[in-house]
Every structure is written in structure tokens, then in C-alpha cells.
Amino acid sequence: MRQSVFLTLVLALVSLVLLPPGLIPAGADVVLIADLDKAITPVTATYVERVIREARAVNAKAVLFRLDTPGGLMESTRHIVREFLNSEIPILVWIGPSGARAASAGVFITYASHISAMAGGTHLGAAHPVMLGGDKMEAVMKQKAENDAAAWARTIAETRRRNVVFAESAVRESTSLTDKVALDSGAIDLRADSIDSFLAMIAGETTSVAGPGRKQIALQIKSVELRTVEPKLKEKVLAFLTDPNVVYVLILLAMAGIYFEFSTPGVGVPGVVGVLSLILAAYGLSILPVNTVGLILMVVGIGLMLLDIKVASHGILTAGGIVSMAIGGLMLFEDKAFRVSFQVILLFTAMTAAFVVFAVGAAVRAFHTKVRVGEEVLSGMRGEVRTPLNPVGHVLVDGELWSAHTEDGAALDAGTAVSVIRKDGVQLIVRRLL
Structure with a gap:
């Protein structure tokens, strides 16, 4: 019995000695999974940082990000890419399920991962910086932003040994690739229709992670335990407040509440709702890429419709307000990743117009009603x-x-x-x- 135990210990020591230098098995068979399925914002960057921190705490084998994003803010994307490039734990990115996309910021995030895969029916690309305007100064700034983004994309591609040509063309020409073309061109590493098949494909693979000498990690993933890292309540609330549709509705509530409070003086429910909505909307507007012209058009549109209650314009002011409010909503945010839903704009414009029509009708009826006294x-x-x-x-x-x-x-x-x-x-x- 003692001889068996001794022999087992000797074999274990020999196996450790014979293990190739720098090839260090990862920790427990735990893989953390996190979803990046919205536009990339500072809230997203904070969430990614926390997920990687938790992965280190539980000695996870890897972190897998399920990606489906229309893009997002460049500064937040840079934060995420830095986390990926400096991670001592392998970062896996899976663009899926079928129908998902990794547009704009998603290209940089995918390229910065250690191993990337796409499900069938997905696409990757269109990372061209979006800037509005057309005068000379704005054109120069646009060119600078494009050159900076292209150089950054090349650097990431070279670091991860991926297709450099596509990385640059995605920025300069908004090139997009299907999953098959992305694999054939070396923009991604694998095609996998599910997370399970993705993990099965990379079992036994090695990848270079951050650390002394860019150490090699062996992904011996067999009996893996998948743990989903959900956003915390604070992250959910902040993500909700930076949703373009929510910000749009909060702006409308703020203007309507403040108007009613001034119309009927005294601190009441409309005033409280208006002020709170204004504060919450201000937070979202401070994060998102706001187009000032769009915001002004929204304010003018609401003003015209409310003015129609006081001035007999036979609906002309209301019609102008509806058009101004709708166009302002469509232009409210510069980046395509943060566009307000057309359905939301249509719904709330119609609701505001219906209220104004009702109020104007009531005012007209009151004007024509004979006053009775005494x-x-x-x-x-x-x-x-x-x-x-x-x-x-x-x-x-x-x-x-x-x-x-x-x-x-x-x-x-x-x-x-x-x-x-x-x-x-x-x-x-x-x-x-x-």
C-alpha cells in the first residue's frame, strides 16, 4: 500500500518536471459566460471589467462573451479591449446565436479576444467612425478619427495574428463579412453554432495570455462548468437609463411635466415627474453621443404643439410640431448604434399629438360656450x-x-x-x- 502511494507521488512529480516550460494548465474547469447584447457604453465596460475580475477570483478556465451588438462608444470599447489584451485568463468571444452581429465596436472586441468564433448566419464588420457635419474642420476631425481607429484596429489584429487587411477596411470602408468569409479570411478562428460546440473545438488548444513572458495557457476544457454572470441591479438600472428609447421618453416627460407645472402653479405631481425625468434624461444625455440639432428640434416640436393650445392656428402649429418632434427624435443621437426606435417615436409623437388635439378641442368648445352667471x-x-x-x-x-x-x-x-x-x-x- 505504501509503495503504491509512493509510486503515485513520484509519477506526479515527474509529470510536473516534464511539463513544457511556460505551458501552464489553467485553473478549475469553470468558464464564466457574459452577454454583450446591447450598444457598448461605460456601463458595458464596467460590467466586462467585473466579469474578468470575478473570473480571476474563482480561478476560471476562461471567460466567454456572447456578442451581439450594433456598436457603441469608442472610449468604452477601448476600455474593454485593454481588459482583453491584458487579461491573464483566456477571453473567448462567440458571435451568436444565428442572426447576431458584431458591428462597429464589436469588430474591435472580437479581434481583441484570444479565440473568437461565429455562429452560422452572423456577420462582422462596419467599424467606420460615424461623425455628422460637413464643413472643413469637421472633415479634418473625421479623417483624424478614421486614421486613429484604423491604426488601432491594425495593432489589435497584429497582436492577435488576425487579418490586418480586413481590420483596416472595416474602419475605412465599413466592410462586413459573413461567418464563412470571416473564417476563410482569418478574421476569426472558428465557426460554431453553439457555445458547447465552441468549447469542444478549443479543447486542448493553447493561447498566449498576459503575464511574464506572455505565458501559454492550455485549454484542457472537458467536464466544464458554465457559470453565467448576470449584471447587478445597479448595472441594469444604469443600462436602462442609457437606452436611447428611454432617454427619448424621459425628455418628453420632462418637458410635459414642467409645462403643466408652470400652467398650474404649485408643486404637484407634474412638476415632480418633470424634474425627476429631466435629471434622469440628463444622465443618459451625458453618456450618449447627442446631436444638438435633434434635441433642439424635439424641444421646438413640443413647444409648437403646446402653443397651439393657446393660439388659434387651426392645427398648423400642431402639424409643424409633429414633424419637428419626429425628425428630432430620429436625429437625437449621432451614432447608428444609439438610434431611437422608429416605433417609439411614432407612438409617443401620436400620443402627444392626440393630447394636443384634445386640449385644443376643449379650448374651442369652451370659447364657444355661453357664459352663465348669476x-x-x-x-x-x-x-x-x-x-x-x-x-x-x-x-x-x-x-x-x-x-x-x-x-x-x-x-x-x-x-x-x-x-x-x-x-x-x-x-x-x-x-x-x-
Whole structure:
């Protein structure tokens, strides 16, 4: 028995000695999975950093990012790429499932991974920097941004030994590749229709990770434990507040709430909702690439529609406001990755227009309604005898107590329902209701 134990220990030591230098098995068979399925923002970058930090804490074999993004902010993308390039744990990127895309920022993220794969029916590319404007200075800035992004893409491609030509053309010419072409051209490493097949394909592969001497990691992934890292509540809330559709709605709520508060002075629900919406919208606007012209058009559109309530323009101001508000919503954010949904714009523009039409209609009806004052108001109103009319007593009409008597001098008991005929001085003349 002792000889068997001794022999086992000797064999274990020999295997460690004979292991090729620098080829170090990774930790436990744990692979963390995280989803990047929205536009890339500072919230996304913080989430990625936390996932990699947790991977180190649990000694994970690798981190797999399931990617499906329209693009995002360049600074946040740079943060994620730095995390990938300096990770001591293999970073895997899988563009999937079928129908997913890795556009714009997704190209840099895919290229920065240690091993990348695409599912069938996905595409990769179109990383051209998007900037609005057309004057000379803006054209120069656009060219500088393009050159900087192209150089960065080349650097990442050379570091990960991927297709340098595509990396640059994706930036300069917005080139996109299907999964098959991306594999054949060396833009990605594998094609895999599921995460399980992806992990099975890379079992036994080695990859160079950050660390002393760019050490080699052996991906001996066999009986792997997949753990999904969900965003924390704070990350979910911040991601919600930086959603372009949410920011658009918050802007509308802010303007409507503040307008109603000024229309009916006094700190009430509209004012509180308006101020809170404005603060929350300001956070999203501070993060997202806002087009000032689009924001101004939205404000002008709301202003024109609300002005139509005060000014009789026969709907001309409302029509102009609807057009201005819709165009402003479409132009609100510069990058295509942050466009407000057309359905959301259509819905809330229609709701705002419907409210304005209702308000204008009410104002018109009020304008044409004959104003009734004094005796005209009291005539025909119903009341109740409170003290017997014998012949004079008191009746309660519209919450007020009046001295009253009947038209024919008849006595009426308390509790009798009456109708006002007319006002005679300070008394009401009433009749019994049958």
C-alpha cells in the first residue's frame, strides 16, 4: 500500500518536471459566460471589467462573451479591449446565436479576444467612425478619427495574428463579412453554432495570455462548468437609463411635466415627474453621443404643439410640431448604434399629438360656450329643503344654504327635493320636484 502511494507521488512529480516550460494548465474547469447584447457604453465596460475580475477570483478556465451588438462608444470599447489584451485568463468571444452581429465596436472586441468564433448566419464588420457635419474642420476631425481607429484596429489584429487587411477596411470602408468569409479570411478562428460546440473545438488548444513572458495557457476544457454572470441591479438600472428609447421618453416627460407645472402653479405631481425625468434624461444625455440639432428640434416640436393650445392656428402649429418632434427624435443621437426606435417615436409623437388635439378641442368648445352667471346659473338647479318652507325657510343648493319660498306659497317639509325657478333678491323661488 505504501509503495503504491509512493509510486503515485513520484509519477506526479515527474509529470510536473516534464511539463513544457511556460505551458501552464489553467485553473478549475469553470468558464464564466457574459452577454454583450446591447450598444457598448461605460456601463458595458464596467460590467466586462467585473466579469474578468470575478473570473480571476474563482480561478476560471476562461471567460466567454456572447456578442451581439450594433456598436457603441469608442472610449468604452477601448476600455474593454485593454481588459482583453491584458487579461491573464483566456477571453473567448462567440458571435451568436444565428442572426447576431458584431458591428462597429464589436469588430474591435472580437479581434481583441484570444479565440473568437461565429455562429452560422452572423456577420462582422462596419467599424467606420460615424461623425455628422460637413464643413472643413469637421472633415479634418473625421479623417483624424478614421486614421486613429484604423491604426488601432491594425495593432489589435497584429497582436492577435488576425487579418490586418480586413481590420483596416472595416474602419475605412465599413466592410462586413459573413461567418464563412470571416473564417476563410482569418478574421476569426472558428465557426460554431453553439457555445458547447465552441468549447469542444478549443479543447486542448493553447493561447498566449498576459503575464511574464506572455505565458501559454492550455485549454484542457472537458467536464466544464458554465457559470453565467448576470449584471447587478445597479448595472441594469444604469443600462436602462442609457437606452436611447428611454432617454427619448424621459425628455418628453420632462418637458410635459414642467409645462403643466408652470400652467398650474404649485408643486404637484407634474412638476415632480418633470424634474425627476429631466435629471434622469440628463444622465443618459451625458453618456450618449447627442446631436444638438435633434434635441433642439424635439424641444421646438413640443413647444409648437403646446402653443397651439393657446393660439388659434387651426392645427398648423400642431402639424409643424409633429414633424419637428419626429425628425428630432430620429436625429437625437449621432451614432447608428444609439438610434431611437422608429416605433417609439411614432407612438409617443401620436400620443402627444392626440393630447394636443384634445386640449385644443376643449379650448374651442369652451370659447364657444355661453357664459352663465348669476340667476342663469341658479335657474334649474336642484336642491333640498333643510328647514320647512312655511312659507319661508331654507334650502341647500350646490352646497350653499339659501333663504327660499315656494312660487305658490305652499308649505314644504324638510327633506323635500326642489328645483330653483329664479332668484328674487336674496331669496330663491322654488317648486317641489315631482
